Amino acid sequence: MADSAMLYTFGFTLILVGVLVLVAAAVLTAATRGKNRETRAAGVVIVGPVPIIFGSKKDVKTLLTLSVTLTALLIAGLLIYHFLLGR
Numbered sequence: 001m002a003d004s005a006m007l008y009t010f011g012f013t014l015i016l017v018g019v020l021v022l023v024a025a026a027v028l029t030a031a032t033r034g035k036n037r038e039t040r041a042a043g044v045v046i047v048g049p050v051p052i053i054f055g056s057k058k059d060v061k062t063l064l065t066l067s068v069t070l071t072a073l074l075i076a077g078l079l080i081y082h083f084l085l086g087r
Contacts, residue, residue, distance in 0.1 A: 040055070040056045041055055041059075042063050043055060046067065049071055049074070049075060051064075053067060
């Protein structure tokens, strides 16, 4: 029972940190909007194990590397869990 409470708290904390990062990014973007007229954006949507990447040319290369690396780590972690720790 204590393990599930700890996981619930950890998950809630991760969500809260993510929301705070999004708010900070929005505030920083709004604060620097008048200084820089060039707008660039990029993003990744991960559907299952497949990353869908969109954005400008330079940003896409960075996101591609990051998303493929993180997806490979996720799959490796799931396989390790399944074969070594799974019941």
